[in-house]
Amino acid sequence: MMSAQEPLAEIARVFRGTFVHSTQYAAVEILEDTVLGVDIEGKIAFIARAEEVARLSEIWGFKISDVKHLGKHRFFMPGLVDTHIHASQYSYTGTALDLPLLQWLNTYTFPVEANYKDLDFSQDVYTKVVIRTLKNGTTTACYFATIYTDSTLLLGEIADKFGQRALVGKVCMDVNNAVQCYKETAGDSTEETNRFIRALLKRKYPLVRPVVTPRFAPSCSATLLSHLGEIAKNNDLHIQSHISETKEEVSLVQELFPDSESYADVYLKHNLLTDKTVMAHACHLTDSELTLFRETGAAISHCPNSNISLCSGMLDVRRVLRHNVKLGLGTDVAGGYSPSMLDAIRRTLDTSKALTIQDPQYETLTFEEVFRLATLGGSQALSLDDRTGNFQVGKDFDALLVDPTVPDGPFDVFPKEDTKVILEKFLNLGDDRNIVEVYIAGRRVVPFQEAM
Ligand SMILES: O=c1[nH]c(=O)c2nc[nH]c2[nH]1
Ligand SMILES: [Zn+2]
Numbered sequence: 022m023m024s025a026q027e028p029l030a031e032i033a034r035v036f037r038g039t040f041v042h043s044t045q046y047a048a049v050e051i052l053e054d055t056v057l058g059v060d061i062e063g064k065i066a067f068i069a070r071a072e073e074v075a076r077l078s079e080i081w082g083f084k085i086s087d088v089k090h091l092g093k094h095r096f097f098m099p100g101l102v103d104t105h106i107h108a109s110q111y112s113y114t115g116t117a118l119d120l121p122l123l124q125w126l127n128t129y130t131f132p133v134e135a136n137y138k139d140l141d142f143s144q145d146v147y148t149k150v151v152i153r154t155l156k157n158g159t160t161t162a163c164y165f166a167t168i169y170t171d172s173t174l175l176l177g178e179i180a181d182k183f184g185q186r187a188l189v190g191k192v193c194m195d196v197n198n199a200v201q202c203y204k205e206t207a208g209d210s211t212e213e214t215n216r217f218i219r220a221l222l223k224r225k226y227p228l229v230r231p232v233v234t235p236r237f238a239p240s241c242s243a244t245l246l247s248h249l250g251e252i253a254k255n256n257d258l259h260i261q262s263h264i265s266e267t268k269e270e271v272s273l274v275q276e277l278f279p280d281s282e283s284y285a286d287v288y289l290k291h292n293l294l295t296d297k298t299v300m301a302h303a304c305h306l307t308d309s310e311l312t313l314f315r316e317t318g319a320a321i322s323h324c325p326n327s328n329i330s331l332c333s334g335m336l337d338v339r340r341v342l343r344h345n346v347k348l349g350l351g352t353d354v355a356g357g358y359s360p361s362m363l364d365a366i367r368r369t370l371d372t373s374k375a376l377t378i379q380d381p382q383y384e385t386l387t388f389e390e391v392f393r394l395a396t397l398g399g400s401q402a403l404s405l406d407d408r409t410g411n412f413q414v415g416k417d418f419d420a421l422l423v424d425p426t427v428p429d430g431p432f433d434v435f436p437k438e439d440t441k442v443i444l445e446k447f448l449n450l451g452d453d454r455n456i457v458e459v460y461i462a463g464r465r466v467v468p469f470q471e472a473m
Pocket of ligand 2: 107263301
């Protein structure tokens with residue numbers, strides 16, 4: 022950890038103070054009185070004990086007077102990674118939580134998503150969701166948009182404009198018996214997915230990439246699923262979808278795909294389970310399905326707010342981790358009513374405690390473990406851990422500057438509390454008032470600039 026790269030690039034910023042992050046070995050590593058340098062490409066150039074600052078300034082050529090001191094109680098932590106969020110459902114977040122999944126989709130979701138043909142409406146909602154998530158510390162978001170290509174390209178443009186790291190998916194669905202206007206043919210969906218990918222890649226946004234997005238097996242024909250698997254394979258792209266959120270959905274998939282051994286097998290057969298796949302929910306997977314996830318390298322996005330809000334199920338995270346399956350957290354707006362990843366952390370802990378209430382032998386997740394899932398775990402689930410997730414030299418500097426003592430803040434700090442206690446308070450009680458600055462790939466994106 023305390024290492025330095027060859028001085029290849031010029032240093033843009035150096036910070037001195039407390040850094041909190043996760044590593045492979047420690048769910049929470051606290052680095053007090055540490056210096057971290059960010060190069061002009063936004064990458065972490067060095068991280069070392071503060072007594073090394075004079076030596077580092079000689080090697081890297083920065084002025085010690087330019088080092089920014091964080092100040093008492095403030096600390097940097099890695100940016101939060103939302104592995105599953107429906108940007109198009111943001112308009113009704115906090116409402117419409119009174120139906121189970123399949124009825125919820127037909128009654129609330131599909132009629133709203135059908136409005137995104139309208140680019141003015143899209144622009145308004147997508148700008149608001151990007152701003153709201155950034156303010157709440159989401160430095161990386163894996164977004165579902167809608168079936169409309171141009172509107173989805175607009176989401177990519179907005180994420181790029183505000184500097185958010187994003188995977189953006191044009192939703193694909195050719196089955197919809199409830200809201201007939203909100204679907205495509207398999208052919209159109211395939212063509213539009215190809216158009217979306219080509220157009221997004223052509224724009225060369227540095228932090229925004231396309232993700233192949235079949236909505237979920239009940240919304241897609243086998244033909245469409247095969248085409249999407251092929252597109253992902255031929256272009257080495259990320260894939261996202263939903264799996265085993267509710268028992269009713271699992272039974273429906275069994276009926277719709279009788280030749281498949283399981284829900285996971287449906288995706289496997291269509292080349293949609295890869296090491297760049299992230300599947301949301303996964304509450305009701307069997308052991309053999311989890312084994313398929315491990316063997317293919319596919320990941321799970323745990324969306325506890327949504328699982329509880331729609332009464333879908335409770336994912337046993339411990340069991341997933343025992344199977345060595347990658348797992349990150351997701352808000353799943355708007356099945357989940359909060360766009361904040363701090364809420365996803367809290368609901369993950371609540372769900373784990375509810376499982377412990379059911380079985381007192383159950384090993385409840387710790388807040389340290391959940392902190393790791395929300396940061397490094399998320400980056401691994403999205404196969405972006407070579408770029409982000411913690412403060413490792415060579416990764417992009419994606420970070421939140423947390424001020425636990427901000428005026429009129431949501432919690433209090435007392436004299437004898439150490440950084441670990443303050444981190445726990447922030448995770449349980451903090452909000453966007455405490456997130457005073459957000460950096461993505463070295464660029465400060467919060468506070469927002471005037472023109473935005
Ligand atoms: O929580 C969910 N939200 C959705 O939009 C969706 N679509 C399929 N399955 C889904 N689950
Ligand atoms: Zn979802």
